[in-house]
Amino acid sequence: MIREAILYLITPKTPLAKKYGFLYESIGLQARFERVKKHWLPHLKNCQDVFLESLQDLPQKKSVVILGSAHLHEIPLHLLVENFEQITLVDVIHPWRHHWLAKRNPRLKLVTQDLSMILENLENLKNLDELRAYLKKISDKELFYFKADLIVSSNILSQLALLPMSAVEKKIKKNLELSEKDEISTVVTEMHLKNLKNCEGKKLIYCDRKVIYKDPQGEIIYEGFYPVSFAGFKKVKEWMWLLAPLKEASNKYSIEMKVEAYEA
Ligand SMILES: C[S@@+](CC[C@H](N)C(=O)[O-])C[C@H]1O[C@@H](n2cnc3c(N)ncnc32)[C@H](O)[C@@H]1O
Numbered sequence: 001m002i003r004e005a006i007l008y009l010i011t012p013k014t015p016l017a018k019k020y021g022f023l024y025e026s027i028g029l030q031a032r033f034e035r036v037k038k039h040w041l042p043h044l045k046n047c048q049d050v051f052l053e054s055l056q057d058l059p060q061k062k063s064v065v066i067l068g069s070a071h072l073h074e075i076p077l078h079l080l081v082e083n084f085e086q087i088t089l090v091d092v093i094h095p096w097r098h099h100w101l102a103k104r105n106p107r108l109k110l111v112t113q114d115l116s117m118i119l120e121n122l123e124n125l126k127n128l129d130e131l132r133a134y135l136k137k138i139s140d141k142e143l144f145y146f147k148a149d150l151i152v153s154s155n156i157l158s159q160l161a162l163l164p165m166s167a168v169e170k171k172i173k174k175n176l177e178l179s180e181k182d183e184i185s186t187v188v189t190e191m192h193l194k195n196l197k198n199c200e201g202k203k204l205i206y207c208d209r210k211v212i213y214k215d216p217q218g219e220i221i222y223e224g225f226y227p228v229s230f231a232g233f234k235k236v237k238e239w240m241w242l243l244a245p246l247k248e249a250s251n252k253y254s255i256e257m258k259v260e261a262y263e264a
Pocket of ligand 1: 026070071113114115154
């Protein structure tokens with residue numbers, strides 16, 4: 001707890017990252033990683049395998065960009081350093097350790113950016129229709145652009161719509177319907193994919209595409225999935241990830257994810 005409190009104080013953060021709980025989430029993610037690392041190992045190996053395979057046909061390995069870099073649990077920094085000259089990490093919040101390393105190593109650059117372009121306006125959106133209208137308004141805008149030998153969308157896709165949806169739920173003081181959540185998630189995800197496609201360089205995506213809750217007997221009690229078109233990307237691998245074993249998130253269920261990896 002003391003360590004977490006110190007990290008909360010010393011980690012550089014934008015007002016938006018603080019206001020919307022990204023710093024808190026980031027510190028919580030690291031703590032969860034330390035608790036359940038052994039259950040995550042197969043997932044982490046799969047992430048690293050798809051990353052290493054994606055390097056095979058690169059004409060050169062000067063630069064890499066990681067979108068949603070967080071703590072780099074999935075593609076560790078040493079693998080990036082071994083394979084690329086210039087490393088750019090993009091996230092709305094970076095852990096203190098990455099700030100410390102970037103100050104000492106010119107090969108590492110941190111970009112603090114909202115890749116969805118929604119956060120700045122979140123406060124003005126009073127209901128679902130206003131969120132829909134705002135998404136329509138920015139649908140033709142460039143949300144982000146990067147140029148590198150490899151650009152990795154690193155398990156960020158499903159995260160992008162979560163905060164905007166819960167902000168709207170708070171405003172309207174009720175939960176969105178499942179169909180409404182699916183609709184928003186699909187739109188936000190496809191906007192990310194469109195912008196990623198417009199970046200210059202090889203692209204690798206890995207992302208959770210289905211969530212499965214199982215009871216203590218291993219029976220499925222809930223499955224969640226929303227449609228996304230990955231047109232223009234080729235699926236290279238899929239695997240299951242035990243995100244939260246029984247007793248991590250609840251005594252009543254474990255949480256698994258189906259993860260898919262794509263290239264373009
Ligand atoms: C599941 S984590 C990614 C895990 C990471 N790839 C790793 O290896 O540890 C998702 C990350 O997406 C970031 N994120 C969520 N919404 C974002 C946004 N709108 N813009 C930029 N980053 C965002 C979060 O801060 C978080 O670090």
